[in-house]
Amino acid sequence: MASSSRRVGGEDDDEPYLLGFIVAKAVGLRHYDGGRTITSRENVGLVREPLNRYDRNAIRVDNSRGVKAGHIDAPTAAVLAPLLDGHHLAAVHGIVPKPTSKNPFRLPCQVHLFTRPAAAALVGAALAAAGLDLIHVDHPEFALSESAIVQEQTKKSQGDVDKLFSHVGKEGKARVEPMEAPGDVVVSELFEHQKEALGWLVHREESCDLPPFWEEDKDGGFKNVLTTQKTNERPLPLKGGIFADDMGLGKTLTLLSLIGRSKARNVGGKKARGAKRRKIEGAEESRTTLVVCPPSVFSSWVTQLEEHTKAGSFKMYLYHGERTREKKELLKHDIVITTYSTLGQEFEQEGSPVMDIEWFRVILDEAHVIKNSAARQTKAVIALNAERRWVVTGTPIQNSSLDLYPLMAFLRFQPFSIKSYWQSLIQCPLERKNNETGLARLQSLLGAISLRRTKETESGSTSLVSIPPKTVFACYIELSAEEREYYDQMELEGKKKLQEFGDRDSILRNYSTVLYFILRLRQLCNDIALCPLDMKSWLPGSSLEDVSKNPELLKKLASLVDDGDDFECPICLSPPAKTVITSCRHIYCQTCIMKILKSSSSRCPICRHSLCKEDLFIAPEIKHPDEDLSANIDRPLSSKVQALLKQLRRSQNEDPLSKSVVFSQFRKMLILLEGPLKAAGFNILRLDGSMTAKKRSEVIQQFGHVGPGAPTVLLASLKAAGAGVNLTAASTVYLFDPWWNPGVEEQAMDRVHRIGQTKEVKVVRLIVKDSIEDRMLELQEKKRKLITGAFGKKKGGKEYKEIRVEELQMMMGMKMKSV
Structure with a gap:
């Protein structure tokens, strides 16, 4: 039965493919808000609920907006649940076809089953034993499937889908005019690129356009041309998107300008048709913005507020540590700032005000933090209630295009907020041997909802802002x-x-x-x-x-x-x-x-x-007091340490007042460097993850001092100084060891190369020849090409995948082979 199935996943024998579909029932729709609004041909999410107290086999049905609608009928769930839990089924995708039942609270649901070749026979046998009819891809009734995923099975339909992607976002895409910051709130003059960004942000928030892929029917209804879903109600505009400007281009100030613009009660003119306005316990409409970010970025928001806005113009509340449980108290503020971990702690917690409030706007800063859709903090931010939703990150893709799926889920961008759609329409085409289709679709999709500018133009000869250039080069070292x-x-x-x-x-x-x-x-x-x-x-x-x-x-x-x-x-x-x-x-x-x-x-x-x-x-606590390393003072310096000292001396000779930052991911290495650098006459500071936020802030402040006796070298952990930290006092960056993830290194470089930098920035990567570090650079380059390709022009078709067994072999210097 499985042997004749046509695969979605391409030529890779390990890729999941569409085995076929079964017809189940979506039941209990009367009990949930989402169940009362399911329409014909609506795509639904199917989610395992192993902790359901009524049925451990429960499979939840979510409507296309991610709202709980009901459950798959118990007999079918009892068959599918073990297959999902045992990873024999890679994914399931549901669609409610044109209803044939007169009961609106019990509807048929086509459940499409994706499996890997090795598990196909087991899945088929389990379905047959339970008496469930599998409509496999060569079955005469397979054409009855109404899923867009199934439409991808034929080349003709795939061409149609590609055509839909190529047109998305192009209709009526007029140039958005630059916009000045609200002068009654923001005192700083925006750069031209920030004015353009502000105009784009406001346009996205206040547009009444239909979301991408939606069209108005001749009969006055609305249809999603990609999923064939129909509705009589006008779909709500997608108020938000991905603000992905390069790091160091002043995104925080631009966002403060956006928040300042909406402080007035009636900003934005007439609301979009069908958009809901909300009252908070009888009070006037809330216009509070929730900002979610890592703890290290708190100081950046506070500093930007102090430097660029009129004193007292914004009321800000830090929802972290000891915090209020009163919604009314939070809604008195213009900005509430919290962390991803705080939201994770309060997810599904009764009485959590931050999870209960319907926010005017939610901004996810450093949003790549939610790259894993299974993480509790990711589920928490996706569950937030908000009218306007913004994803803000200079590195939206860190490992693979799968990093983007949680961002789509947060934005509620249908149908890509349903994982099986993302995998079928974007992920699988990207992972085929020839990924041009997937890359073109990803580019179209991001082009419709994101803004990304880098500091340098495409030619690399000029800069978007008046920041001196950055030069990156590798210093190769012989052991x-x-x-x-x-x-x-x-x-x-x-x-x-x-x-x-x-x-x-x-x-x-x-x-x-x-x-x-x-x-x-x-x-x-x-x-x-x-x-x-x-x-x-x-x-x-x-x-x-x-x-x-x-x-x-x-x-x-x-x-x-x-x-x-x-x-x-x-x-x-x-x-x-x-x-x-x-x-x-x-x-x-x-x-x-x-x-x-x-x-x-x-x-x-x-x-x-x-x-x-x-x-x-x-895990037992590993104790490593700094004094443990004193025995290493008299030992010969390593080849890499010698190379670093040579580079630092050269920089100091060229400019005695120049400052440098040395990044390493190994805390012990930072401590080992202190002795040789002090002995060589450098005034050093150290910044690592073991320090409190207050101590880190003090170190950064000290590093900014100039004059005789001022610090000249900062030894920094990439994690402690990689986000929300301004190190423009330095002009040279040394990456002492490479990371798996090029995005993290880019963040580290751009702590120095950002608005406020007055000198040319030199970045030196210290790489040992003929070693694992050489191979890590190759892996980084693969990931970097995906990031560039996703936001840029169409480029050649190579295969981009997350770190898998083949790449572990590559790291060990073995030839990659199929396993």
Whole structure:
């Protein structure tokens, strides 16, 4: 049955493809607001609810606006739920066809099933055993499917879909006029590019245009030409979008101008037809803007407010730490600022004012933080109630185009706010061997809802703003004979381990061991002192070893998180909070893995090993007081440290007053650098993630001082100084070690190269020749091309994917192969 199915996922044998569809029933629609408004041919989201107290197999039905509408009937859910939980089904997508039932609260639902080839037979057998008819792609009734996903199966229809994308956003796209900041609130003169951005933001908020892909029918109704959904009510305008200007172009001041413009009660003229105005407990309409950002960006908003607006013109409230629980109190302010983690804590918490309020506007600053749609904080921001929604980030794509899906879900941009639509119409075409279709669609989509300008023009010869240019170059370093011997021996051991593991599943089961090798190789490029000299002590033991019987192994695994800034929980893609290590040696946030345990699957997401609470271990605290490194003072300097000192001396000779920032992701490396730099006569400061927000602010302020005795070098963690920090006092940046993610490095550079910089900026990347660092640059370049291609002109078709097993092999210096 599955063997004759035509695949959506392209030529890759591991890609999910459309197996077919079954006809289920959407029931209980009378009990939910979303169920009362489902229309003919409406695309619906299908979401597992393993914690549903009435039915552990429950599959929720959400309408096309993401509002709960009902559930899939219990008999069908009982068959599908184990297939979803066991990852045999990669995705499910629902559409309510033209109703044949007279009961408006019990409607047929075509459930389209996506699976990987290896699981197709199992899925087919499970459906057959339950008596469910699978309408596979060669079945005569397959043409009855009303899903746009199915329309993609034929080349003719695919051409039609591509044509729809090519026209999106072009109709009536007149040039938006630049706009001055409101003079009664903002005292600073905007740059021309900021005036243009303000005009675009206001136009997006106040336009009455139909959302992309919607048209008015001849009979007065409305139709989505992409999904074929019809409705008699005019769809609400998409009030918002993605403000993706390059870092350092003054987005915060532009946004303050936007907020200032809407302070007056009747700003914006007549409301859009069909738009809802709301009253807050009988009071006048709220015009409060909620800003969500990382804690490090708090100071940026406060500073910009103090520098660029009239004193007292804005009332601001920091909803963080000790905070009010009164909605009325929050709504007295023009701006309420909170963090992603605060929203995550209050998600689904009864009585949370920030989650209950219907905000006038929500701004997600540094919005790439929500790149994982499964993370609690991502779900929280998507659930926020707001009339106007803005995504603000200079790096909207960090790893892959999948980073954009949560942004679409937050913006409520239909149908791309439904994951199966995003995967079928954007993600799968991008991941095919020839991805020109996917890239063209992504460009059209982003062009319709986003604004992105970079500091340099396309030619690179001129600058968008009057900032001196930035030059980036690599300084390649040869390891000493002793360093090379250590490095080559470690890399050889790593390759042997990977060859022992063999196939994909085995590598994933031993994922932490591979990461351990990669971490040590990266540290060896910096300084042997970062690693134990006894090579055997570096290596985790047997691949079958259970951490519950080996405290030392627990410490080794905990060091993966502690040693570097860029380790992320595989579930939420954020640095682990309360790190937990499983008996099968995988590392997660405590919150993330506990949620998995509460689901019916109770398996490790990486290796599928069965887990219970007794299999989880809190990572031991790794103590590393600064004085522990005193023994390294008299040892020879590493090749990379010597190269850095040579570069710093050259900069100082050229300009004795020049300041430099040295970025590293290894806190221990920053501490190791202090001794040699002080001995060489540099006045240094250190900024890392172990410091309090107050201490960080003091360090940044000290670094800005000029004159005799002032600091000349700042040793900074990328994570501590990568966002919301202004370091324009410096003019040279040294990236001591490369990151997986080019976007994070760009953020670090642009702490220095931004509005307010008066000198030319030089960025030096210190790269060890013939090492893992060379290979990391290759991986970065792949990701950078995707980012450029998504917002730029159409370029060649290469395959762009997230870090997968093949890329782990690449990092270890092995030829990439299909596994």
